[in-house]
Amino acid sequence: MRLPLSLPAAARLLAPVLTLAAVLALPPLAAADYPGATLTLRPGTNDAVLDKPFPVIAEGTNPPRDQTYDLVIKAKDKDVTPTCAPAASEDDGWTVQWGANLAAGPFSYTQPVTISGDGESTVLICAYTEFIIDTVATASLTVKLRPPRHVLRLTAPRRPRAGQRVRLRFRGEAEVPRRLLLVRLLRGRVACGQADASHQSERRIGAVGNVGGRISFDLRTPRLAAGRWTVCSYLQKSTADPRAEKRVRTLLTVRR
Missing domain, CATH: 2.60.40.10 (Immunoglobulins)
Known part of the structure; x- marks a missing residue:
């Protein structure tokens, strides 16, 4: 509605506020x-x-x-x-x-x-x-x-020689981005456990974040002493969640 020209300025400023309040008050x-x-x-x-x-x-x-x-x-x-x-x-x-x-x-x-x-x-x-x-x-x-589907494979020479750096080959696919923890290297034949578990002979090689889609890369271990080793790798949601959606365990026997 058009307001009369003689309406005071204060009233002209107040009118839109009153109109809006009336609209908001409606059920x-x-x-x-x-x-x-x-x-x-x-x-x-x-x-x-x-x-x-x-x-x-x-x-x-x-x-x-x-x-x-x-x-x-x-x-x-x-x-x-x-x-x-x-x-x-x-x-x-x-x-x-x-x-x-x-x-x-x-x-x-x-x-x-x-x-x-x-x-x-x-x-x-x-x-x-x-x-x-x-x-x-x-x-x-x-x-x-x-849940997302993931495939993770880890292959390595079964009987490398002592003093060698062993090549670990990772292949697979992550349907959604995940953190790949690489790799817990444990002395002896042991269970991998959770990704955040500790082991007295553990040597951590590293971690890769946000892997998604095709997984294809190689990694070399430090030089290994003779004996038996367990290699553990994990696909995790995040570093804050130690539960692994995919866990791969590979056994190595290092010859003298």
Whole structure:
């Protein structure tokens, strides 16, 4: 509404504030107040993997109004909370996407989602289209994720001579980036144990971070004395997590 020119300056400045406060004081409208609004979720892949982005596709139709709509996507552990809340502000999942500024009419929006965890996991994805404080439409999707698959092979001469530096050959594939701990060299025939375990005869050769995809490289040990040695290598999530997702043990007998 156009204000009269005779209105005092202070009142002219106060009017927009009062108008905004009146809008925010209104109760939120339900989805029924936005006829024609639709929202669906579908996975962009049939093979979702932990620690690897997988696409979630939100599709639908926004009512034909001269305004833009927000898209909110949240994710949570379905075993803990099996349902989505009626509104994004009430949902206890972690926010994956907030915004997107969707126009009126049909839309399709792809959002990558990365979930971390151990073992198989089931995640509930909750989506909402909103206008200011109103929930326009909602949708949900259940996604099952598997642990990443890794292959790690270690080959070495079985009976090298004393005083030699033994070549260790690593081959394999890491489906998602991992830390490769190279290598715990232990005197005698012993179990490898966890990556952070200690051993009185241990000699650590080194570590490589963020290996992903194809693994192919060689490494030489220090010069070894005669006797039996155990070589241990590990694929780990991070240095903070000593649990190995892949562990390889190779035995060496060093001749005199």
